[in-house]
Amino acid sequence: MRILKIAMLAATLLPLGSYAALGGAPSMDASAPTMMLRSVAPDTPSAAAYTVRASQTTYGVTVREYVLPTNVVFAVTWDGPVRPDMNALLGSYFPNFVSSGNGHPRGTGALIERNGDFQIESAGRAGHFFGKALLPRLMPANVHIEDLQ
Template sequence: MKLTAVAIIIAMLSPLAAHATLGAAPSAPAASASTPAKRLSALPATPAAPYTMRESHSADGVTIHEYVTPGNIVFAVTWDGPTRPDMTALLGSYFPNFVQAGSTTGHGTGPLIERTGDLRIESFGRPGNVMGKAYLPRLVPAGVDPAALQ
């Protein structure tokens, strides 16, 4: 319990990266000395895919995909890279759910899969190759399969 509280306090005091926050409007990337990021592309929504996918890369080499509804709300984020991205920035108000999921699965390097409540998280990999996704089922557009998001 004490470790969880300390992790939350540290995460809230650390600088935020320039990525969209799950459940909020996408944010424009802003570079800083500690967390520069570069927005690479945005694919527009089409009738076949009722969302926009935005890709960015952190200075650490993590690729982040943000999935945005036509109403300009991020319903999912995925990541792939040598380290886990700044989860506080990606998950926003859902970060405590992420911390709680991690504390219930134990401490270690195994996969983290949490499918309860409003937030779905899947994070797995090994040192140097970490990937995952987080999404809000209530915001996923009709006809979109979250399993297909990469």
């Protein structure tokens, strides 16, 4: 009986959808449907420059993780009817996202912020939100921001 109570408590406290935090390891949540979309090879045939993993939250948001061979997420993109949990998605870079408004209140309008270490583009309207966040210093040499869909 005690184990059942602990399991029920854990199920209510754990998030429903899980994905990688920017700059961290990719998500390993077995409950979230995840699929490897593709590996993109660099000019040298020794290894892939990065892989793309996609998962969908319970709210219908598709999150794509761009993962280096060193198992670090250098970019994430999202597309869906609501914004994903930005705190979970951006991890330690979330304070940069919050302070991007430069002290001005931010609503649901578009946000494009680029500084040396962190870039984010987030836009949308009710029923359709999309965006991308990346760490330019970690991006492979032949990858362009436009390549991240």
